[in-house]
Amino acid sequence: MASGQTNPVAGLLWMALASTLFAVMNVAARLASARVPWAEVATFRALVGAGIALAFALVRRAPLRVEPSDRPLAWGRALCGTVAMYCTFLTLGAPLLALGDVVTLGATSPIFVALLSPRLLGERGSRGLWGATLVAFLGVALVAGPQLELAGHLAFIATAGALASAMAMIWLRKLGSSMKRTGDQPAPGPEAVALHFSLVASVAMLVLSIPDFEVPDAKGALLLFATGISGGLAQLAMTRAYALDRAARVGTVGYLGVVLSHVLGVIALGEAPGPHQLAGATLVTAAGVALTVGALRDHQGSAGTPSKERP
Template sequence: MVTAQVLFTIMGVCTRLGAQRLPWSEVAAARAVLGAAVAIAIARMRGAPLVIHDRRTAWARSICGTVAMICTFYTLGAPAIALGDAVTLGATSPIFIAILAPWLLGERSGRIVWVATTVAFAGVALVAGPSFRLSGRLSLVSLLGAVASALAMIWLRRLGTGRSGTPRESPEAIVTHFSLVAGVTLSVVALPTLRVPDLEGALFLLGTGASGAFAQIAMTRAYALDRAARVGVWSYLGVVLTHVAAMGVLGEREDPIGLAGSALVIAAGLGLTWSGLREARAATLASTPCQTGR
């Protein structure tokens, strides 16, 4: 998951730079198409199957993921909202995961989830508040993308693990299915404004597609290995990295209030992690039989 967040940060920077030369939809379509190509190539190298057994769940994951991708690239490519703010709002998806997981996955959530939710959305208000008049619509699109991403990750958790706890679908198969659905959808969206990129634009498209594809495979593997709420919280590392990259690479100025909001969102995620670790430890102790000496 850490590897995925580093790659997603690179994808965000390439998207913002690429959107200065090309329509956001074209950048997003390149990301999806290249994602499918990379997933298929890795599957060939590893000998991993590309067969999907649970097609209903796979389609639910791919449709939600496509909606999330549209929202994400629309905001990443919009200069009216800072890159770090767009990523912070999108990174609220683990909060939505923790809220929805009890109903959709049967993974219980305690009181800490509701406390974390309150803190996280206070952070969202601080992030979106100072620039809401200029980018309020973009902020709402980011939050819509976060909800769609949360649903996609929940279906991903169900899709990636069988009844015995072993992986049921290969990460490459899941990513290929999603990338093909997103690629076809975004290619249709991009057709009316399609442009031929210059060399620099082509490099940004390649960087966006390659980094996003490998990040997707790493993230898919992470969700197949552990509980959705606990794994998803590591996406907050991407928030920190993106803020740093926005300042260092793009030269964007960070608003102190927005940074405070980002800190609250991250703190909420850390609270969920702490709660998840405690629950996992308690479950392990409860399932361990008592041992007596001879």
């Protein structure tokens, strides 16, 4: 499989859009989970996301078929993404963890991406990777530490979801390289990848939601659709981002979502983060910014030289 060319600026902009939409989704999901079970919220997120991916594909006349050679990659992305969705919505629906804490723990995903990319993608690690990793997990300790007695299991689930999300992002980058193939064989577009993941996640979440399903009221239904629409659009934007640039660099822009989620948590939920939460979120975000700067410097330093990346 040939390596794809990168477009760092476009990749970063698409990821910034995805991070903003995911922040909106997080708040809508927390509000919706106060009215219906969390698995039902996750089901709507996946089902509406599938509908959005299908609608975009029909409008753009984009191919939805995933070639046999790409199906293992698509299934790897879908299964890891489904595990990440399970962990994310379970913790978003748990009032024991503040929204900002859930998002901060989930924001360790780009750190996992940066750690795993050199071995799994052949992408050169950024300078200062291990220092940034240490700073990030010190931030995690500050966030999770005060929660251990009452919600330690939820903190663990949120972090496990971040690892699963990182693996999904790595599969996306592999698929992104595949999207840039040339020749007569059509390559899977972001709509095809997002639709495949959304359908797999829909089946899994629907099965989980059946035992406790509740008919939502009007406000609950509105929040469910807001969760699905924002999450579905974010999924398409993120898939496009990972098709355009290196996983480690694109992933770090996700830290924008940490800041936005904290701000929206204060505005929409009335959450007041304590000093440990703010310090932890700051450290995790600073680690991500440091990795981004290092990755961009590496890219500029290697401009004009043959790429050593391999999908």
